[in-house]
Amino acid sequence: MSGTIPPEVGAILRRIPSVDEVLAGEAIQRLLARQPRWAVLEAVREVLAGCRERALAGEPRPESAQALLDPQVIQASIERATSRKAGPSLRPVINASGVVLHTNLGRAPLASSALAALVAAARGYSNLEFDLAAGIRGSRQAHVERQLCALTGAEAALVVNNNAAAVFLAVNTLASGREVIISRGELVEIGDSFRIPDVMTSAGGRLREVGTTNRTHLADYERAIGPETGLILKVHRSNFQLLGFTAEVDAARLAALAKPRNLPIMEDLGSGALVDLSAYGLRREPLAADAIRAGVDVVTFSGDKLLGGPQAGILVGRRELLARLRRNPLARTVRIDKLCLAALEATLRLAREPDRARQEIPVLRMLSLSAAAVGARAEALAAGLRAAAPGVRCVVEEGTSEVGGGALPLQALPTRVLSLAPGREGAGALEARLRTGEPPVLVRVQDQRVLLDLRTVAPEDDATLLAAVAAVLTAARTGDGA
Numbered sequence: 001m002s003g004t005i006p007p008e009v010g011a012i013l014r015r016i017p018s019v020d021e022v023l024a025g026e027a028i029q030r031l032l033a034r035q036p037r038w039a040v041l042e043a044v045r046e047v048l049a050g051c052r053e054r055a056l057a058g059e060p061r062p063e064s065a066q067a068l069l070d071p072q073v074i075q076a077s078i079e080r081a082t083s084r085k086a087g088p089s090l091r092p093v094i095n096a097s098g099v100v101l102h103t104n105l106g107r108a109p110l111a112s113s114a115l116a117a118l119v120a121a122a123r124g125y126s127n128l129e130f131d132l133a134a135g136i137r138g139s140r141q142a143h144v145e146r147q148l149c150a151l152t153g154a155e156a157a158l159v160v161n162n163n164a165a166a167v168f169l170a171v172n173t174l175a176s177g178r179e180v181i182i183s184r185g186e187l188v189e190i191g192d193s194f195r196i197p198d199v200m201t202s203a204g205g206r207l208r209e210v211g212t213t214n215r216t217h218l219a220d221y222e223r224a225i226g227p228e229t230g231l232i233l234k235v236h237r238s239n240f241q242l243l244g245f246t247a248e249v250d251a252a253r254l255a256a257l258a259k260p261r262n263l264p265i266m267e268d269l270g271s272g273a274l275v276d277l278s279a280y281g282l283r284r285e286p287l288a289a290d291a292i293r294a295g296v297d298v299v300t301f302s303g304d305k306l307l308g309g310p311q312a313g314i315l316v317g318r319r320e321l322l323a324r325l326r327r328n329p330l331a332r333t334v335r336i337d338k339l340c341l342a343a344l345e346a347t348l349r350l351a352r353e354p355d356r357a358r359q360e361i362p363v364l365r366m367l368s369l370s371a372a373a374v375g376a377r378a379e380a381l382a383a384g385l386r387a388a389a390p391g392v393r394c395v396v397e398e399g400t401s402e403v404g405g406g407a408l409p410l411q412a413l414p415t416r417v418l419s420l421a422p423g424r425e426g427a428g429a430l431e432a433r434l435r436t437g438e439p440p441v442l443v444r445v446q447d448q449r450v451l452l453d454l455r456t457v458a459p460e461d462d463a464t465l466l467a468a469v470a471a472v473l474t475a476a477r478t479g480d481g482a
C-alpha cells in the first residue's frame with residue numbers, strides 16, 4: 001500500500017477479526033462438522049480479505065462499517081463461499097436458451113444408452129484393447145470402425161479426441177512440409193479465434209490458397225497443383241453461408257481432378273450429420289456418406305455436433321490412408337478416451353436406426369420438436385409459475401431456436417417461448433439471478449424480456465426448471481418488499 005491509511009479506515013481494519021478468531025467461533029465449528037476443512041479455510045480467508053479490501057477502498061462509511069463487520073453477515077458470507085467451494089465446479093445447468101448445440105454448455109447431451117455404456121466402461125475393466133475371441137491385444141478402434149463404415153460406406157474409420165485433432169493428424173500425415181490446396185472461400189474460423197488455416201500450418205502443411213472469397217473454380221485448383229502439392233482440402237462452411245455471386249467446386253469434381261494425379265483429397269465436414277436432417281424439415285446438411293460417394297479419400301467431422309454423441313473427431317475414408325494416419329506417432333497424442341469411445345459406439349448403434357435415433361439421441365429429438373410441442377410445455381410452465389409466484393407476468397409467444405455449434409447457421413427453428421416480464425429489476429438482473437441460482441438456468445434476453453425456450457430442456461427437467469424459476473421470482477418479490 002502506498003501512502004498512509006486514513007485513521008478512520010485503520011480503525012475499521014483493526015476491528016476485522018483474524019482468521020483464527022473466526023475459526024474459533026461456534027458457528028464455524030458447526031460448519032466444519034459438515035463441510036471439508038479446506039473449503040471452510042479458503043472461504044474464511046476469502047471473506048476476510050474481501051472485508052479488508054472494501055475497508056481500504058474506503059467503501060464503508062462509518063455508519064455502514066457496522067454492517068461490514070457484523071459477525072452474522074460475515075458468517076453468512078463464509079457459509080455461501082464454503083458451499084460454492086465444496087461443491088463441484090463443473091456441474092449441470094438447465095439450458096433454456098434454445099441453442100441446441102451450445103458449445104459453452106457442453107454441446108450434445110448424450111442418449112441414455114450412451115450414458116449407460118459410458119458408466120459401464122468407467123466402472124470397471126473392459127475389452128478396450130483386447131480381442132476376447134482370440135485372447136490377444138486388440139484395437140480400441142475396432143469397437144466403432146464397423147459401425148462407421150456401415151453408416152458412411154467408407155472402407156475404414158479412425159476416431160480421435162476431436163475434429164480439430166482429426167484435421168491436424170490428417171494434414172500432418174498426408175502433407176507435412178508440402179502444400180495443401182484450399183479455396184479462399186473455405187478458410188474458416190471455427191470459434192474462439194480457432195482457425196482452420198492455423199491448424200493446417202501448425203500441422204506442418206503449407207497453405208496454398210486458391211480462388212477468391214466468393215468464387216473458386218476447378219481451374220484455380222488445377223493451376224495450383226504441382227510437385228509440392230500434398231493434399232487438396234475442402235472445408236464445409238458449416239458455420240456460415242456464402243450468398244449472392246458465388247461459385248465453389250463440389251467434392252466429386254475435385255475428386256475427379258485429384259485421382260489421376262494421385263493426390264489425396266480430404267473434406268472437413270465439421271458438423272457431420274450421419275442422419276439426413278431434411279426428414280425433420282431442416283436444411284439438408286451434406287452427409288459423410290455423400291462425401292465418400294463423391295470420391296473423397298478422407299472425411300472428418302465431430303462426434304458432438306449433429307451426430308449428437310460425445311466429443312470425438314471421426315475420420316472415415318480409404319483404408320491405406322487411414323492406416324498411415326494410425327501409424328503417425330501423433331495419433332497417440334490425440335487418442336480417443338475409453339469413456340468417449342463407449343458413448344460413441346452406443347450413439348452410432350442408434351444412428352443405424354434413424355427412427356430410434358430421432359427418439360433417443362437428444363440433439364436429434366430437440367431438432368425435430370415442433371413449435372406446438374415446445375409451446376405446450378411452455379404453457380404448462382407458465383401455469384405453474386402463475387400458481388407458484390402469483391403476480392408474475394408471463395406469456396407464451398412465437399420465437400426461434402438455433403441449431404448452434406457452428407451448424408446450420410441460417411436454419412430458423414420455429415419455436416414457442418415463455419416470455420417473462422422482469423419488473424423493476426430489469427431483464428439483465430433477472431437473467432443473472434437465474435444464471436446464478438441452483439440449478440443455474442440459462443435464458444435469452446430480448447427487448448427487455450427474459451425468454452425461456454423449452455426445446456433445449458429435457459422434459460424430465462421441466463419440474464426442476466419450474467421450481468428454480470419460481471424460487472428466483474419469489475425471492476425477487478421478498479427483496480422488493482424489504
Ligand SMILES: *Cc1c(COP(=O)(O)O)cnc(C)c1O
Nearest residue numbers: 162163164190238270271302406
Ligand atoms: C466444429 C468444426 C471443427 C472442430 O471440431 P471440434 O470437434 O470442435 O474439434 C472443425 N472444422 C469445422 C468445419 C467445424 O465446423
